[in-house]
Amino acid sequence: MANTSSAKKAARKIVTRTAVNKNRRSRMRTFLRKVEEAIAAGDQAVAAAxxxxAEPELMRAAQKGVVHKNTASRKVSRLAHRVKVLGA
Incomplete structure (x- = not known):
């Protein structure tokens, strides 16, 4: 357990930050899942929408430090490619 007041405050901040990051990660995954489901259904219009x-959500998560910016860019790129192929 934390002994000093600064360590106690740091512990409180970690709990808050963890909850915020968990919420952001969950939101990001929800948007990704919607794209994946639309691709699986084969509906390009819904998948593109x-x-x-999902793209701004991913980039926002990267900006806030939930995921690395290259990870977010890679996910967007791969999803965009899959949506594009769906229309062909």
Whole structure:
């Protein structure tokens, strides 16, 4: 257990930050799942719309430090490619 007041405050901050990051990660995954489901269903219009909604969420998560920016860019790129192939 934390002994000093600064360590106790740090512990409180960690709990808060963990909860915020967990919420952000969950939100990001929800948007990704919607794109994946649309791709699985084979509906390009819905998949493209879901991708347009998911991209800002992914980039926001990267900006806030939930995921690395290259990870977010890679996920967006791969999803965009899969949506594009769906239409062909």
């Amino acid at each position: 879901a991708l347009r909604a």
